[in-house]
Every structure is written in C-alpha cells, then in structure tokens.
Amino acid sequence: MEKLVITAAICGxxxxxxxxxxxxxxxxxxxxxxxxxxxxxxxMIHLHVREDDGTPTQSKARFKAIMDAIRExxxxxxxxxxxxGACGMTDDERLQPxxxxxxxxxxxxxxxxxxxxxxFVNTENSIKNFARKMQARHIKPEIxxxxxxxxxxxxxIIKSEGxxxxxxxxxxxxxxxxxxxxxxxxxxxxxxxxxxGAVYTATGIGRHEFPIAMLSILDxxxxxxxxxxxVYLSKGVLAPSNGALVEKVVRMAREFGREIAxxxxxxxxxxxx
Ligand code: KMH
Ligand code: ZN
Numbered sequence: 001m002e003k004l005v006i007t008a009a010i011c012g013x014x015x016x017x018x019x020x021x022x023x024x025x026x027x028x029x030x031x032x033x034x035x036x037x038x039x040x041x042x043x044m045i046h047l048h049v050r051e052d053d054g055t056p057t058q059s060k061a062r063f064k065a066i067m068d069a070i071r072e073x074x075x076x077x078x079x080x081x082x083x084x085g086a087c088g089m090t091d092d093e094r095l096q097p098x099x100x101x102x103x104x105x106x107x108x109x110x111x112x113x114x115x116x117x118x119x120f121v122n123t124e125n126s127i128k129n130f131a132r133k134m135q136a137r138h139i140k141p142e143i144x145x146x147x148x149x150x151x152x153x154x155x156x157i158i159k160s161e162g163x164x165x166x167x168x169x170x171x172x173x174x175x176x177x178x179x180x181x182x183x184x185x186x187x188x189x190x191x192x193x194x195x196x197g198a199v200y201t202a203t204g205i206g207r208h209e210f211p212i213a214m215l216s217i218l219d220x221x222x223x224x225x226x227x228x229x230x231v232y233l234s235k236g237v238l239a240p241s242n243g244a245l246v247e248k249v250v251r252m253a254r255e256f257g258r259e260i261a262x263x264x265x266x267x268x269x270x271x272x273x
Contacts, residue, residue, distance in 0.1 A: 003261035004253045005222040005269055007171075007201055008037035009046040010242045012228025013056035013086035020231035020238050025050040030066045031073045036243025037226070038074035041250045043266035045070060046106070046224065048082045056086040063097040076263040078272060080104045080142060083130055087118040091126050098137055103272050106171070107131060107141035107164070109157075110150030113178030120178075124153065131163035140272050142201070143170045146179030151193045158195075167271040168198040171224060174212050175205035182208035187215045199270050205229050210248065217253050222269075225249055 010024060010033040017023050024033045034045050047070075049062045067079050081097035083105050098105055107130055114120040134141050141164055145151045151170070158164045172190045174182035180190065182204050194200055201222040204212025209230035213223040225245040233239040233248065250260055261269060 001220050001258055002269060003265055004217060004249075004258040005044065005201065005261045005266040006042045006246055006249055007044040007046050007080070007222070007224040007226075008034070008042035008242045008246055009203075009224055009226035009228035010034055010037060011048045011050065012226075013048045013050075013082070013084075015227050015231060016054055020227060022239070022241055023227050023231070025054045026052050027066050027069050031069045033227070033242045034070040034077070035073045036241040037246045038077050040243040040246035041260040042077075042242075042246045043261050043263040044078040044080055044104075045074075046080045046082065046226065046228065048085070048228065058082075058085045058089060058093050058096045060096040060099050064100055067100065067102070078104060078263050078266060080106060082106050083134075084108045084120070084144065087114050087120050091129065095130065095133060098133055098139055101137050102139055103267075104140040104142055104169070104270070105134060106144050107134060108144045108150075109154040110145065110147060112146055112176065115177040124157070127153065128157055128161055128163065131157060131161065135163045135165075138273075140169060140270070143168060144173065145170060145190070146173040146176045148180060148190055148193050151190065155195065166195075166197065168195060169270045169272075170194055170198055170200040171203055172200055173203040173205065175208040177205075182212055184215065187212065187219075191219065191221070203229055207232070207235070209245070210252070213249050214252060217249075217256055217258050223249050223253075
C-alpha cells in the first residue's frame with residue numbers, strides 16, 4: 001500500500017491551554033510543537049496561529065513569522081495554513097495567509113453548527129471565491145468536508161467552476177459537534193462519495209481520533225492528528241506534545257505494514273507542486 005502521509009494539526013483555533021498546557025500560542029511554542037510532530041514522522045503541518053495570549057488570528061504577518069520559523073526548524077516540511085480561521089471571522093480575514101502563497105491551504109466546503117451558538121459559515125459563493133483566489137495563486141486546496149453534503153457541495157463547484165482541478169486532495173472529518181458522526185458506517189459513507197482517484201486524509205475529533213486513523217490506515221487513506229482535534233493520547237492521559245500523537249499513529253501504521261511518507265513523498269502522493 002502507498003506510504004502514509006501524516007498531517008499534524010498542531011494548534012487549531014478553539015482548543016486552549018486549559019484543555020492541554022502544551023497547546024502552542026507563541027512562535028517558540030508553535031516551533032516546538034511542529035518540530036515534535038516532524039521528528040515523529042509528520043510530513044505536513046496544518047497551521048492556525050494565535051497571538052501570544054492565545055487569541056486566534058489570521059494575520060498575514062503572524063503566519064509569516066511562524067511559517068518561517070517552522071521551515072527553519074523542520075527542513076522540507078509542508079505547511080498548510082488554515083483559511084477556516086475561527087468562527088465569526090470574515091472571509092477577507094480568513095484569506096490572509098493565502099497572500100503568502102503556501103503550496104497548499106484548506107478550503108472548507110460547507111456551513112455547519114460548531115458547538116454552542118457558533119456557526120462555521122462557508123456559503124457557496126464564499127467557497128467559490130476562496131477557490132478562485134487559491135487557483136490564481138497556484139495554491140493546492142485541501143477540500144475540507146465535515147459532512148457528506150460538503151463533499152457534494154465541493155463536487156458541484158468542481159463541475160461548474162473549473163477552479164478546483166484534479167487530482168483532488170480531500171480531508172474528511174468525523175465527530176465535529178455539528179458535523180457527521182464518527183463510525184465505521186459513516187467512514188464508508190463519506191469515503192464512497194469521494195470522486196475516483198481522489199487522495200484523502202481522515203480526521204477524527206476527540207476520542208474518535210485514533211479509531212478514524214485506523215480505518216484510514218487500513219483503507220489506504222492518510223491521517224491527520226493533533227491538538228486542534230484531540231489533546232489526549234489515551235483515555236484521561238493528556239498528550240505531552242503533538243509529536244506523541246504522531247508517534248502513536250506511526251506505531252499503528254507500522255503494525256499494519258504502512259510505511260511513513262517523508263514530506264517530499266507526501267508532495268508526490270498529494271500532487272502538491
Ligand atoms: N476553526 C474552525 C472554525 C480549517 O482550518 O480550514 C475551522 C477550521 C477549518 O479549523
Ligand atoms: Zn483547522
């Protein structure tokens with residue numbers, strides 16, 4: 001089977017040091033967490049950034065400072081900035097990291113409840129606008145889908161716009177509060193909706209992180225783990241670092257004969273040029 005690409009979502013926008021004191025806010029903390037994931041086998045970092053006090057921001061300057069520092073500490077690593085940001089941010093605010101021309105960035109393909117009163121808004125026109133802007137800058141979109149309807153929305157835009165072109169890279173997420181639940185049946189349901197030839201990463205939220213990783217390892221998909229999605233190594237045991245979460249996936253993959261992709265191998269697998 002193809003080598004396994006591990007993405008580490010090291011920071012997120014919602015999780016805080018109250019959930020796990022190792023959640024990174026500062027430049028130095030982001031570098032520490034990225035390095036731990038890279039040394040453990042992550043080929044890609046999915047990046048959100050914060051101010052030093054933990055406030056999520058999509059500031060271009062803050063992204064640049066942290067991306068530069070991570071690149072220096074982790075030679076060759078793929079950095080995939082978020083264009084999702086945090087709930088309540090405007091589209092222009094969210095798009096700022098694309099001005100740095102990253103090789104890949106997230107493209108969220110549907111609106112969903114996001115817990116409590118929060119709604120993560122991605123209208124059809126917003127998604128089209130994000131896709132157009134990313135195509136103009138030759139940024140590969142990772143198509144983020146937290147429900148089957150998001151895959152169907154992405155496919156409609158692929159068909160009508162020509163701004164998202166094959167080979168496609170999807171991230172299918174399970175267990176977001178407001179998104180599709182995490183189960184074997186739902187994994188198959190989402191998986192079966194992906195277009196022929198698509199490459200995909202799977203993400204499970206909270207306690208679903210490792211079961212979903214296992215399904216993806218067995219199915220030939222790729223895996224995302226990290227503090228953005230889950231702060232525990234096992235029930236009641238906080239992960240000391242993002243690297244510890246990646247190490248667990250590496251152990252699982254090796255048990256089932258999947259070798260781990262380097263960043264350059266990941267670029268080939270995911271057609272990131
Ligand atoms: N923080 C969420 C509201 C992405 O990075 O593209 C959105 C998110 C998705 O995390
Ligand atoms: Zn994210």
